[in-house]
Every structure is written in structure tokens, then in C-alpha cells.
Amino acid sequence: MNWSALIVFTVFFIFVTVLGFYAARWRRGDLSLLDEWGLGGRRFGTLITWFLLGGDLYTAYTFIAVPALMYGSGAMGFYAVPYTILIYPFIFVVMPRLWSVSKKHGYVTASDFVRGRFNSSSMALAVAITGILATMPYIALQLVGMQAVISAMGFGHSGLSGELPLIIAFVILAIYTYSSGLRAPASIAIVKDLMIYITIIVAMIVIPIKLGGFSHMFDAAKAALATKNPPGSLILGSNSFFAYGSLALGSALALFLYPHSLTGVLSSSQRNTIRKNAAILPAYSLVLGFITLLGAMALAAGIKVQNGNDAIPELFLKMLPDWFSGFAFAAIAIGALVPAAIMSIASANLFSRNIYKEYINPQCTPEQESKIAKLISLIVKVGALVFILFFPKTYAINLQLLGGIWILQTFPAIIVGLYTNWFNKWALVIGWFVGMATGTWMAFSQHMASTYPLHLFGAIIPGYAAIYAVILNFIVTVVLTFIFRALGLANGKDQTTESDYRTAS
Amino acid sequence: MMKAKKRFSYWYLLLIIPFIATLWPGIYAFDKPRLFGFPFFYWYQLIWVILTAVITAIVYIKVKDVD
Structure with a gap:
């Protein structure tokens, strides 16, 4: 057991927990309404939105898995950087429209929007189910990130000692989300980000110095990658160009289709908040780039682990003082709580609004709707915990990968839908x-x-499966629309008008 | 409130640049020249984080959104 790391870890973790419980009092609203509990009353300004979106995007799993990818295969892992570069020009253009139309018509979820735009309960249901399916494994993966740091402090991976801290952390998370709604992760996100920034700045200065400078670090990483089986490379090989680009593009387009990212967008107080955030959020991308490089540092430092997810915790323990590792681990663990809370709230919004109210109890009161959302957020988290404790971790990882492919399939309805009906x-x-x-x-x-290696005109092009699938999705949708029109089938009545997409408030 | 249809602002076209600059690694997948020890592949992409933020900020300032 690494006591100094553990003590620092525990102190910070408790501090943040207390903060979470106090969050309910902050800008108090009527938490029995879904708008208040699930979107913080749509009152978050630029700064809170910034932290909230950042808390969403840079999760514990990101912290652990992205450098693990770099540690395992080299340059390919760096696709996270162009991915997060491209998110912002995209949301700058697209998301203000979604914000305006949602504000105008009181939409809480993307599924609400699709129903209003296309008058289609089937497509709305498809969007809701896709959102929930894609988010659940994501929540479970936050636990994987948390488990990596807990085990690094000497608790081990399995057995009661490895599982108990995880259970405690998640019970705390569940209780404060239940009581405070979106306000809880929003307030914690600020502390979490400060801790992550400190961690990364220190790591980026201290570790490369110990490894003899960046130049030497990269060369050592290159040598270490060459010995892997299959060998990795520090500079991307030409056969991976399309895969790299399509992974970056596909992930960037998919990110803001996830219910939890949309929650961050819809909870902001003004349309302009989103535009402003698109210009300042890239600060996170820089941090993510540096986080990714930790994978190269782990290679250069000669870290040898069976599971890539253990590489970064091991790197910290080896290169930094124990108490600081404890601080860094607390940052990562809290980094798991924030997105897990937002994700569970977002899927709860989806369920209560678009499945419960729609199909199970159409006459429900706003209080009942909000109550169901709270309950669902609890069930979702318990489900994630059970999943991680009783099933092999690879299930959650594979499901999250599938989730990324699935969520992009709602692109035509949601994003293109913002421009045309x-x-x-x-x-x-x-x-x-x-x-x-x-x-x-x-x-x-x-x-x-x-x-997926697509065979096209005699060439084999490996590319991101989500991109291939959504292209096919597009083609089918367009061709069928032409056919249905030729058959004289009318579109549903559009609830929205073009000016709804442009209003500032 | 009824306004004539707003004209598309050409400033938005600037936002295409980051896509062109980053989506095809063939234009930057090299080791040399290095900057502060970073291979070109890495520092090029990290610089585009900053350039994209600058470009987005320019468009933010130049395009008057609805008021």
C-alpha cells in the first residue's frame, strides 16, 4: 500500500465530495422540474459551460486510455489531437442553431428536437435509444479509469480491496447526483480541471527533464515502439493515413451527438455562450495533446505493463513523488465522477422525456417526470458498477467502441436536420x-x-467504421427520400420555422 | 423582428482550413524538422490547436450573430 499517495488522494476526494453535496444550494432552483435538475435551469454562463463541456470531454478514461493507445501503438494514438481540434469549428457553426431551437420549443434532448422537426416518434425513439445505448458503456469506462489509479495505489485489481473503493466512490456519486442534479458535476468540474491542469503542467516539466529532454524522450520512445509486437511507430505510416483522418473526423462529428455533450450545450444561458466556448475550449485540446504524450514518456521511461491502462499510473509512481502521484490520481478519479454524473443525467433525461413520458405514462406531471429521471440516473450508475464488477472489462471497452459507431448514425437526423427538413x-x-x-x-x-478495411475498386482502405456506416446511412436516407417523394408520401408537419434557429433568446 | 434573409458570411469559410490542415496526415507525418525536440508530426498538430482557436476567435469577432 502506498500510504502517502493514498492519504493525499483521500483528502482531495473527500473535499470534492463535500463540494458536490453543497452544490444543490448553488443558484437554487426547483429541482423537481426536469429543466432544473437535468439542465441546471439553463442558466450556466460561459465559464461554467466551459468547465462542464471540458468535464465531459476529458474524462478519467481519456486520461488513462488515450496515452495507453500511444503507449501501445505510437503515432496512431495522437489522432485524439486532430479529433479535438475539429470539434470546435464544427460546434461553432452548428450548435447555436440547436440551442436556439431547443430554447424556443423547450427541448431537453436531441430526441425532442427530432420529433418536433420531422414529426416522427419512431426516429425520436431511435435517437433516444441510440443515445442511451452509447452512453451506458461510457459510464462504465469511467470506472475502468478509476480502477486503474486505485489499483496503482496498492489495492490490486480485483477482490474486495480493489472493488470496495470503487463501490464507495460510486455510491457517493450516485447520492449527490440524485440530490443536486447537473449543478453537482458543474461545481466539481472546476476543481477537477484545476487539478488536472496542475498535474499535466508538472508532469510535462518534470518527467521529460528526468528522461533527458524531449528529443531524447522521443528517440527512446521510438526505440521502445520498434520492439513491440506488432511494432508501433513514432511517425504515422502511409497505410494508416486514411484511418487516422477518418478516426479524427468521425470522432469529432460524433462527440456532440452524445447526450451528455448536448446537455452541456443546452444548459448554457445564451446562444453566444456556445460560440464563445468554441473559441476558448481548444485550451483543453492542448492539454489532451500533452496527456497523450504521457504514453510516449511511459515508453521512454521503460514502463512495462501487461495492460496499457496501467501505464500512466505506473509512470507517475516511477517519475514523481508519491504524494504528488496521490494528487494526480485524485484528479483522475474525480475526472471519472464528473462525466459519469453528466452522462447518467443525460441518459436519464432521455429516458424520462422520450421513453417514459412518451410511451409509458403520457399523463405524467413535471414532478413525476423529474422523479423518474432521478431514479433512472441512479439505476444507470448501479448498472455500470455491476457491469464493471461482474463482467470482463473488455465488454465495456468493446461496447464503448460500438457506441461511437452507433451515435454517429443519428447525424443525419440531428445535425443535418438542423438545416433542412x-x-x-x-x-x-x-x-x-x-x-x-x-x-x-x-x-x-x-x-x-x-x-474496417474497405475494399473499393480493388484497393483496400482501412478507415473508421463509423464513417463508412454513416456514409451508407446517408445514401440510403437520400435515395429513399427521393423514392418516397416520387410515391407522393408527405413529410410530417415541421413544428419549427427557420427563424427559430436564429433567435438569441 | 422580421428581417430580410441574412446573407451567408464568407468569414465562415475560414473554418474549413483546420479540416484541410489536419485530416490528411500525409502532409505532416514526418520526423524532421524537430522543434524543441518534438518531431514535426507532433508539434505541427499541437500548433494547429492554437491556430484553430485563433481562427475560430477571428470568425467569432467578425461574424455578427443574431442579436
Whole structure:
């Protein structure tokens, strides 16, 4: 047991927990309404939105898995950087429209929007189910990140000693989300980010110095990658260019389709908040770039681990003082709580609004709706915990990979839908289904790899399966819309008008 | 409140640049020249984080959003 790391870890963890419980008092609203509990009353300004979105995107799993990818295969892992570069120009243009139309019509979820835009309960249901399915394994993966740091402090990976801290942390998380709603992760996100920034700045200064400078560090990483089986490379090889680009693009387009990212967007107080954030959020991308490089540092430092997820905790323990490692581990563990809370709130919003109210109890009162959301957020978290404790971790990892492929299949309905209601609603549903099926099949056929070697005109092009699937989805949707129109099938009535997408408040 | 249809602002086209600059690694997957010990592949992409933020900020300032 590493006591100094553990003590520092515990102190910070308790501090943040107390903060979470106090969050309910902050900008108090009527928490029995879904808008208040699940979107913080749509009152978050630029700064809080910044932390909230950052808390969403840079999770414990990111902290552990992205450098693990670099540690395992080298340059390929760096796709996280162009991925996070491209998110912001994209949301700068697209998301203000979603914010405006949602504000105008009181939409809480993307599924609400799709129903209003296309008058299609089937597509709305498809969006809700896809969102929930894609988010659940993501929550479970936060636990994987947390487990990596807990075990590094000497608790071991399995057995009661390894599982108990995880259970305690998650019970705390569940209680404060239940009582404070979105306000809890928003307030914790600030502390978490400060801790992560401190960790990364220190790591980026101290570790490379100990490794003899960046130049030497990269060369040592290069040598270490060459000895791997299969060998990795420090500079991307030409056969991976398309895979790299399509992974970056596909992930960037998918990110803001996840319910939890949309929650961050919709909870902001003004349309302009989102535009402003798009210009200042890239500060996070820089941090993510540095986090990724920790993988190269682990290689250069000669860290040898069976599971890549242990590489970064081991690197910290080896290169930094124990108490500081404890601080860094607390940052990572808290980094698991924030997104897990937001994700569970977002999927709870989806369930209560678009499944419960729609199909189970249409007459429910706003209080009942909010109550169900709280309950669901609890169930979702317990489900994630059970999943991690009783199933092999690879299940959660594979499901998260599939989730990324699935969520992109809602792109035509949600994002293109922000610009046009031209699509026929049934064409959208069928296109979505084809995309889901194809993407899933591609992933399975490659034994759960995210890239699929497409055979096209005699060439083999490995690329991100989500991109291939969504292209097919698009083609099907467009062709079917033409056919349905030719058959004289009318579109549903659009609840929105073009000016709804432009209003500032 | 009824306004004439707003014209598309050409400033938005600037936002395409980051996509062109980063999506095809063929233009930056090299080791040399190095900067502060970072291979070109790495520092090029990290610099584009900053450049993209600058570009987005320019568009933010130049395009008047709805008021």
C-alpha cells in the first residue's frame, strides 16, 4: 500500500465530495422540474459551460486510455489531437442553431428536437435509444479509469480491496447526483480541471527533464515502439493515413451527438455562450495533446505493463513523488465522477422525456417526470458498477467502441436536420437502421477494432467504421427520400420555422 | 423582428482550413524538422490547436450573430 499517495488522494476526494453535496444550494432552483435538475435551469454562463463541456470531454478514461493507445501503438494514438481540434469549428457553426431551437420549443434532448422537426416518434425513439445505448458503456469506462489509479495505489485489481473503493466512490456519486442534479458535476468540474491542469503542467516539466529532454524522450520512445509486437511507430505510416483522418473526423462529428455533450450545450444561458466556448475550449485540446504524450514518456521511461491502462499510473509512481502521484490520481478519479454524473443525467433525461413520458405514462406531471429521471440516473450508475464488477472489462471497452459507431448514425437526423427538413421521416429511420447494422457488423468482423478495411475498386482502405456506416446511412436516407417523394408520401408537419434557429433568446 | 434573409458570411469559410490542415496526415507525418525536440508530426498538430482557436476567435469577432 502506498500510504502517502493514498492519504493525499483521500483528502482531495473527500473535499470534492463535500463540494458536490453543497452544490444543490448553488443558484437554487426547483429541482423537481426536469429543466432544473437535468439542465441546471439553463442558466450556466460561459465559464461554467466551459468547465462542464471540458468535464465531459476529458474524462478519467481519456486520461488513462488515450496515452495507453500511444503507449501501445505510437503515432496512431495522437489522432485524439486532430479529433479535438475539429470539434470546435464544427460546434461553432452548428450548435447555436440547436440551442436556439431547443430554447424556443423547450427541448431537453436531441430526441425532442427530432420529433418536433420531422414529426416522427419512431426516429425520436431511435435517437433516444441510440443515445442511451452509447452512453451506458461510457459510464462504465469511467470506472475502468478509476480502477486503474486505485489499483496503482496498492489495492490490486480485483477482490474486495480493489472493488470496495470503487463501490464507495460510486455510491457517493450516485447520492449527490440524485440530490443536486447537473449543478453537482458543474461545481466539481472546476476543481477537477484545476487539478488536472496542475498535474499535466508538472508532469510535462518534470518527467521529460528526468528522461533527458524531449528529443531524447522521443528517440527512446521510438526505440521502445520498434520492439513491440506488432511494432508501433513514432511517425504515422502511409497505410494508416486514411484511418487516422477518418478516426479524427468521425470522432469529432460524433462527440456532440452524445447526450451528455448536448446537455452541456443546452444548459448554457445564451446562444453566444456556445460560440464563445468554441473559441476558448481548444485550451483543453492542448492539454489532451500533452496527456497523450504521457504514453510516449511511459515508453521512454521503460514502463512495462501487461495492460496499457496501467501505464500512466505506473509512470507517475516511477517519475514523481508519491504524494504528488496521490494528487494526480485524485484528479483522475474525480475526472471519472464528473462525466459519469453528466452522462447518467443525460441518459436519464432521455429516458424520462422520450421513453417514459412518451410511451409509458403520457399523463405524467413535471414532478413525476423529474422523479423518474432521478431514479433512472441512479439505476444507470448501479448498472455500470455491476457491469464493471461482474463482467470482463473488455465488454465495456468493446461496447464503448460500438457506441461511437452507433451515435454517429443519428447525424443525419440531428445535425443535418438542423438545416433542412427535406428528409422523409421513414427514410431517416431506415437509413439509421442500415447504418447501425452495417457499423456493428464491420466492428464484429474485425474482432472489435474501430477501423474496417474497405475494399473499393480493388484497393483496400482501412478507415473508421463509423464513417463508412454513416456514409451508407446517408445514401440510403437520400435515395429513399427521393423514392418516397416520387410515391407522393408527405413529410410530417415541421413544428419549427427557420427563424427559430436564429433567435438569441 | 422580421428581417430580410441574412446573407451567408464568407468569414465562415475560414473554418474549413483546420479540416484541410489536419485530416490528411500525409502532409505532416514526418520526423524532421524537430522543434524543441518534438518531431514535426507532433508539434505541427499541437500548433494547429492554437491556430484553430485563433481562427475560430477571428470568425467569432467578425461574424455578427443574431442579436
